[in-house]
Amino acid sequence: MTTQLSRHQTDAGTASAPPVPEVDPAAVAAFAERCVGFMNQGAIALLISVGHQAGLFELMVRHPGSTSRQLADTGHLDERYVREWLAGMVTAGIVRYHPDTRTHVLPPEHAAVLTESAGPDNMAHLMQYIGVMGRVEQPIVERLQHGGGLSYADYPDFHRIMAQESAAVNDASLIDGILPLVEGLPERLEAGIDVADIGCGSGHAINLMAAAYPGSRFTGYDFSADAIATARREAAEWGLANARFEVLDVAALDVSEGFDAITAFDAIHDQAHPAQVLGNIHRALRPGACS
Ligand SMILES: C[S@@+](CC[C@H](N)C(=O)[O-])C[C@H]1O[C@@H](n2cnc3c(N)ncnc32)[C@H](O)[C@@H]1O
Known part of the structure; x- marks a missing residue:
């Protein structure tokens, strides 16, 4: 059954108000x-x-x-x-x-x-x-009116929550479940290779890998100075000599054939320039790298 809520009629021949739709x-x-x-x-x-x-x-x-x-x-x-x-x-x-x-x-x-x-x-x-x-409701309302962007820094607590969430996943399955998905990767990590993690956040994945594979060398890149500080703190607490972290916008990653494997956990979809970042990753991989 439908009914009409209200209808404002105008004089014939003048501009009419939009018709009021019938609703159920x-x-x-x-x-x-x-x-x-x-x-x-x-x-x-x-x-x-x-x-x-x-x-x-x-x-x-x-x-x-x-x-x-x-x-x-x-x-x-x-x-x-x-x-x-x-x-x-x-x-x-x-x-x-x-x-x-x-x-x-x-x-x-x-x-x-x-x-x-x-x-x-x-x-x-x-x-x-x-x-x-x-926390970003008001800035978003303002951006809707005037345009412009937001950065990670506008989301206080993001890195803390993200780190909690991904640590739960990585602690449970990074070493024994996720890495073996790439054929031959655990063996090469065991033998000793150079690995980078793109958008590493608070660096827990790098630190877990560095602890599990002391013969390999690991570099984490993220443009959040706070997240990188957390990553370095954990690496120091764990006494890891084979994990390093760099504050860097990976859209500007300028490495040629520097790594044998590059990981990106939950980070490519966040990129403002994903094609550029993927191109940089490709250039940074050595021939014969794990993929
Ligand atoms: C969804 S979080 C994932 C973090 C981490 N990989 C994890 O799994 O916990 C995405 C990360 O990518 C970083 N990021 C996004 N764009 C970046 C860029 N262009 N350069 C460097 N880091 C970037 C963010 O700071 C954030 O730490």
Whole structure:
């Protein structure tokens, strides 16, 4: 069934207002409900991110059946806020509440998705990106009006969250799962080759490879000075003499036949000039390089 919401008629012969389309009220109501859902789900994602960063999910796994007071005391958190967060989690159907004892439980099925036990599949890491995007809302509104660009520096926390997320993946599978996908690469790494990582971020992948293959030499490139500082710190903590890092825009990478293998984890799609970067990578590879 359709109905007409309103219609403004103009005098015959004068310019007319655009016709008001007929709408299906059931479709309007259904879409309005979806919009409420967008808002609710976005708010829940933020609450998950808050709980993740405050360590509340891990705390709930270690102390199942706790009151808000017990969780706050154990985690050195403010009870009033913990109670409010728990109420949101209960309303969202993520945490179960037992009113008789005023205790809370994170069901094991939910813990398997929102805690470190999920390894690289920990969805709580991902929820942090909603807050990251929220931080650039106003600059984006302004860019829509006036044009211009944003840089990584406009996304505070990006490198910290990215490093957390990719470390979970790389710790679980870089050495034994991802590198062997390239035929012969583990053997050549063992024998000793020169490797670069393009857009290495906080450098964990380079450091893992350098630790696993002390006979090879590794260089990480990224244009974020903060990320490179984190990478160098970890390399120093691990005592790696075969890992080095350079702050560099890889669109300007000027190396000829310097490497036997070049990796790029999650970095090519971010390029402002992808063809140029791929050309630079090609030039930087030695003949017979792993590909
Ligand atoms: C999605 S992140 C991936 C980081 C890292 N490879 C990882 O897996 O954790 C993309 C990275 O590429 C870097 N990047 C993007 N464009 C770059 C460029 N032109 N030169 C150097 N680094 C760049 C960013 O600073 C960021 O660290």
